[in-house]
Amino acid sequence: MKTILRLVIFTIFAYATAINCQSKMVKIKGKAYIPLYGRDSMKVSINDFFMDVYPVTNKEFLAFVKKYPKWQKSNAIKLFVDESYLRDWKSDTLLNSNQKLNSPITNISWFAAKSYCECLGKRLPTVDEWEYVAMADEKMADARIQKNYNAFILSWYEKPKSFNQTIGSTFKNYWNVYDLHGLVWEWTSDFNSVLISGESRKDVDTDNNLFCGSAAINATDLMNYAAFMRYAIRGSLKAKYTMKNLGFRCVKDDKTN
Amino acid sequence: MKSKLCILFFGTTLFFGSCNKASKAIDKTEFQCPMKCEGDKVYAEKGVCPVCKMDLQLKSKPSKTVAIDFISDESIFNLTSKWNTEEGKIITLKELKGKTLVVVMIYTTCKAACPRLAADMRNIEAKIPTDYKNEVNYILVSIDPKTDTPEKLKKFAIENYMDDNQWTFLQGTEIGVREFANVLAVKYKEISPLDFSHSNIISVFDPLGELVHQQEGLGVDNNETIKKIIETVNN
Numbered sequence: 001m002k003t004i005l006r007l008v009i010f011t012i013f014a015y016a017t018a019i020n021c022q023s024k025m026v027k028i029k030g031k032a033y034i035p036l037y038g039r040d041s042m043k044v045s046i047n048d049f050f051m052d053v054y055p056v057t058n059k060e061f062l063a064f065v066k067k068y069p070k071w072q073k074s075n076a077i078k079l080f081v082d083e084s085y086l087r088d089w090k091s092d093t094l095l096n097s098n099q100k101l102n103s104p105i106t107n108i109s110w111f112a113a114k115s116y117c118e119c120l121g122k123r124l125p126t127v128d129e130w131e132y133v134a135m136a137d138e139k140m141a142d143a144r145i146q147k148n149y150n151a152f153i154l155s156w157y158e159k160p161k162s163f164n165q166t167i168g169s170t171f172k173n174y175w176n177v178y179d180l181h182g183l184v185w186e187w188t189s190d191f192n193s194v195l196i197s198g199e200s201r202k203d204v205d206t207d208n209n210l211f212c213g214s215a216a217i218n219a220t221d222l223m224n225y226a227a228f229m230r231y232a233i234r235g236s237l238k239a240k241y242t243m244k245n246l247g248f249r250c251v252k253d254d255k256t257n
Numbered sequence: 258m259k260s261k262l263c264i265l266f267f268g269t270t271l272f273f274g275s276c277n278k279a280s281k282a283i284d285k286t287e288f289q290c291p292m293k294c295e296g297d298k299v300y301a302e303k304g305v306c307p308v309c310k311m312d313l314q315l316k317s318k319p320s321k322t323v324a325i326d327f328i329s330d331e332s333i334f335n336l337t338s339k340w341n342t343e344e345g346k347i348i349t350l351k352e353l354k355g356k357t358l359v360v361v362m363i364y365t366t367c368k369a370a371c372p373r374l375a376a377d378m379r380n381i382e383a384k385i386p387t388d389y390k391n392e393v394n395y396i397l398v399s400i401d402p403k404t405d406t407p408e409k410l411k412k413f414a415i416e417n418y419m420d421d422n423q424w425t426f427l428q429g430t431e432i433g434v435r436e437f438a439n440v441l442a443v444k445y446k447e448i449s450p451l452d453f454s455h456s457n458i459i460s461v462f463d464p465l466g467e468l469v470h471q472q473e474g475l476g477v478d479n480n481e482t483i484k485k486i487i488e489t490v491n492n
Contacts, residue, residue: 077331078331079333110439
């Protein structure tokens with residue numbers, strides 16, 4: 001009898017965690033580190049914060065647009081989203097048959113992602129916060145020096161259609177966070193702090209006029225091609241853009257500090 | 258059959274051609290009877306109405322600063338963030354509705370590009386005909402809301418001869434500024450306290466808050482921008 005009871009409790013518990021796991025957050029212990037871009041190897045300090053374990057899923061975003069109809073694809077205004085916003089959805093509140101409930105949500109704009117996080121009392125991570133967590137592999141908080149780690153990330157960049165996979169299908173890193181590499185690119189709150197115009201025709205010397213002080217920005221880690229690619233992507237984005245392989249996850253400040 | 262199609266085609270072109278002519282005529286100065294005795298009939302010169310003998314009046318254009326409730330999908334007035342002005346007022350962007358807006362993002366502790374950007378704004382303002390003065394609002398938004406308090410902005414305004422009514426300085430929240438910059442496609446990054454990298458873009462919005470023009474770079478030829486501002490006011 002006791003064992004049955006235990007089994008039942010265990011099953012309920014396991015089931016409950018399975019339901020909750022999508023929006024589960026873990027604590028990230030902050031520290032000062034040197035990101036890819038910074039002046040004279042300038043360190044940025046990261047405060048403690050909580051990060052979503054997984055990227056936001058189709059299922060979660062579906063629940064969000066049901067609650068906030070202004071973010072449904074026929075209602076979202078042009079200032080905040082481009083034409084391909086939620087393009088593959090069958091309707092305002094229906095996914096397409098080939099879209100899995102627990103695949104990461106993509107084709108969302110920065111405005112939509114920001115609003116989603118805010119409605120949950122969270123926010124988007126900053127570039128520095130995201131990069132800080134993303135430099136960890138399974139065992140180390142900073143795995144940037146590991147050759148095979150960079151190779152692993154770069155091999156993902158070559159893999160097609162990884163956005164069709166489900167959350168949790170890549171590795172769990174040092175902070176117990178999944179899917180930072182290998183699934184989708186992710187929005188950051190200050191992606192527009194990356195000062196590359198992103199358009200090859202524009203990235204010439206005359207463009208210096210467009211930016212004040214841009215000469216002060218250097219790459220501190222020229223070996224880090226993978227990070228270079230992420231910064232390049234961010235530099236090319238505009239906030240209303242939506243892309244098939246661009247999703248997001250939320251973070252929250254640690255109020256106990 | 259072919260000839261019929263041809264005639265139809267020719268007829269249609271003729272129709273459109275005449276249409277264009279008609280719309281061109283409206284651009285000129287027009288005089289109209291205040292009583293509209295002859296309906297919408299207009300005259301090219303001053304005179305009296307042949308029906309009621311009243312003096313013809315300059316056909317009045319609708320006032321542009323009139324409050325319009327409709328906001329389109331692409332209007333920046335959809336943003337709900339709150340801002341402090343240099344005069345200490347708290348406003349939302351919607352309250353800027355009704356005038357053509359010329360917008361730039363700066364920070365007052367900036368030593369390199371911002372004085373030039375401010376000068377670019379002053380040059381644009383100086384080239385806009387005085388008749389249009391009340392139709393255009395020049396907005397300077399701080400990308401450093403922590404440092405640029407309304408008092409600092411007011412001081413900057415006075416020092417840079419930008420304290421008249423047509424100049425407005427805005428201090429927002431950090432999130433509000435990021436969002437606004439994203440709408441303008443302005444990029445910026447704090448490289449140390451009091452020092453930022455940022456793109457140098459001057460944007461023109463119509464009275465309903467829709468983006469009509471962006472001038473990129475420092476000290477560039479502003480003729481195109483001025484043309485767009487005048488066009489926007491005239492629309």
